[in-house]
Amino acid sequence: MDKLIIRGGRRLAGEVPISGAKNAALPELCAALLSAEPLVLHNVPRLQDVGTTLKLLRNMGATADWLGERDTPAGNQVRIDGGAVTNPEAPYELVKTMRASILVLGPLLARFGKAKVSLPGGCAIGSRPVDQHIKGLQAMGAQIEVEHGYIVANAPQGLKGARISTDMVTVTGTENLLMAATLAHGETVLENAAQEPEIPDLAELLIAMGARIEGHGSSRIRIEGVDRLHAPRTPHRIVADRIEAGTFLCAVAATGGEVVLRGARADHLDAVIDKLREAGVTIEAGDGFIRVSANGRPKAVGFRTSEYPAFPTDMQAQLMAVNCIAEGSAVINETIFENRFMHVNEMVRLGAKIEVEGKTAVVTGVERLSGASVMATDLRASASLVIAGMVAEGETLIDRIYHLDRGYDRMEAKLRALGADIERVS
Numbered sequence: 001m002d003k004l005i006i007r008g009g010r011r012l013a014g015e016v017p018i019s020g021a022k023n024a025a026l027p028e029l030c031a032a033l034l035s036a037e038p039l040v041l042h043n044v045p046r047l048q049d050v051g052t053t054l055k056l057l058r059n060m061g062a063t064a065d066w067l068g069e070r071d072t073p074a075g076n077q078v079r080i081d082g083g084a085v086t087n088p089e090a091p092y093e094l095v096k097t098m099r100a101s102i103l104v105l106g107p108l109l110a111r112f113g114k115a116k117v118s119l120p121g122g123c124a125i126g127s128r129p130v131d132q133h134i135k136g137l138q139a140m141g142a143q144i145e146v147e148h149g150y151i152v153a154n155a156p157q158g159l160k161g162a163r164i165s166t167d168m169v170t171v172t173g174t175e176n177l178l179m180a181a182t183l184a185h186g187e188t189v190l191e192n193a194a195q196e197p198e199i200p201d202l203a204e205l206l207i208a209m210g211a212r213i214e215g216h217g218s219s220r221i222r223i224e225g226v227d228r229l230h231a232p233r234t235p236h237r238i239v240a241d242r243i244e245a246g247t248f249l250c251a252v253a254a255t256g257g258e259v260v261l262r263g264a265r266a267d268h269l270d271a272v273i274d275k276l277r278e279a280g281v282t283i284e285a286g287d288g289f290i291r292v293s294a295n296g297r298p299k300a301v302g303f304r305t306s307e308y309p310a311f312p313t314d315m316q317a318q319l320m321a322v323n324c325i326a327e328g329s330a331v332i333n334e335t336i337f338e339n340r341f342m343h344v345n346e347m348v349r350l351g352a353k354i355e356v357e358g359k360t361a362v363v364t365g366v367e368r369l370s371g372a373s374v375m376a377t378d379l380r381a382s383a384s385l386v387i388a389g390m391v392a393e394g395e396t397l398i399d400r401i402y403h404l405d406r407g408y409d410r411m412e413a414k415l416r417a418l419g420a421d422i423e424r425v426s
């Protein structure tokens with residue numbers, strides 16, 4: 001099992017390319033199931049969850065291939081041909097490692113009138129049910145049973161448009177229902193829709209495939225179903241990963257230095273950038289880049305996670321790492337997931353002062369952290385430990401970094417290119 005060894009104390013400097021967004025790539029790869037014509041996506045990040053999704057699509061009979069080797073001009077392009085899908089099923093073995101596999105449910109049901117998808121189960125950050133996905137598809141006329149750990153869904157006459165208001169804002173729930181509605185008979189209205197930038201990115205892809213969608217990016221999306229979707233005339237380029245970009249911003253805020261993030265979208269990171277400025281970090285942005293510079297200890301900043309455009313839960317752990325070495329103390333409220341403070345005990349092993357009560361963490365900044373062996377428990381927890389390790393004195397060893405690889409494209413190589421002392425060992 002791979003581990004990371006980090007020797008802290010280096011400032012970061014230089015330029016780093018920001019990859020395509022994991023959370024846009026996953027639904028957009030699944031969107032290939034909506035059409036019998038091939039889909040080509042550009043700017044696909046080379047990370048574990050993308051590999052798992054390609055396997056899942058191949059298991060159904062689709063062809064799904066990278067168009068070039070890593071680091072070649074076509075190295076981030078993928079072609080999926082959903083024309084050959086014969087087996088509209090997602091087995092537990094593939095679904096258990098990646099919760100986003102639930103995103104095949106809507107497309108399969110809409111195109112084939114049936115689907116059998118393993119329940120994804122919970123994960124370290126919380127129980128993460130999919131009841132809203134099921135409720136929405138039932139409102140569109142699907143018959144759904146949960147049997148032996150599988151969602152077994154049927155809509156022999158096809159799905160029909162409906163007005164659906166989910167009980168809470170759900171990102172993959174909105175994506176699943178949006179994709180399903182593109183091929184439903186009549187009009188679907190999604191109320192209380194998620195507004196994360198990955199949703200308009202998905203909607204733009206679907207529109208390029210012939211879908212009729214309005215209101216994406218707002219809390220009310222209207223979809224008029226069509227008979228079939230086709231290949232987009234030009235390949236779709238996946239939007240930049242705002243969480244990867246935010247992670248690098250926090251890394252520089254903690255270590256100090258000056259870094260340019262190439263390809264990053266500052267307009268998708270307003271809440272994170274506001275907090276980092278409040279912490280004393282300098283951030284400038286222009287078309288396709290963000291420049292961040294920091295000197296000395298940041299100031300502690302409190303924040304509360306919430307749905308986009310508020311502060312993202314996927315950045316909570318990384319900004320907590322910055323707070324660990326900041327001047328002053330900060331209160332952090334996690335409102336999206338019930339158990340997303342798994343990194344706290346590991347940060348405490350590095351010398352951080354953090355107290356957790358329920359959904360609130362109080363961080364009192366310390367002057368220095370000290371390197372230790374720690375364990376990654378989930379994706380963003382891993383990233384926060386990398387940040388903490390880069391400012392800790394001495395050596396930090398991070399175990400179980402398969403969590404990190406699920407969502408970052410070679411983070412350690414990108415950090416090493418910026419001057420960090422970080423290596424992967426087996």
Ligand SMILES: CC(=O)N[C@H]1[C@@H](OP(=O)(O)OP(=O)(O)OC[C@H]2O[C@@H](n3ccc(=O)[nH]c3=O)[C@H](O)[C@@H]2O)O[C@H](CO)[C@@H](O)[C@@H]1O
Binds near residue numbers: 170
């Ligand atoms: C692949 C992907 O895009 N993952 C992101 C997506 O996850 P994901 O789409 O799974 O998260 P949701 O937005 O659905 O979850 C929000 C909240 O609603 C609850 N809920 C959700 C659906 C449902 O049917 N029932 C229910 O109770 C969840 O348990 C959670 O407490 O959005 C999260 C919130 O921004 C991010 O942290 C994840 O990185």
Ligand SMILES: C=C(OP(=O)(O)O)C(=O)O
Binds near residue numbers: 023099314380
């Ligand atoms: C929680 C995350 O992802 P997923 O929904 O894929 O588990 C994340 O990206 O931080």
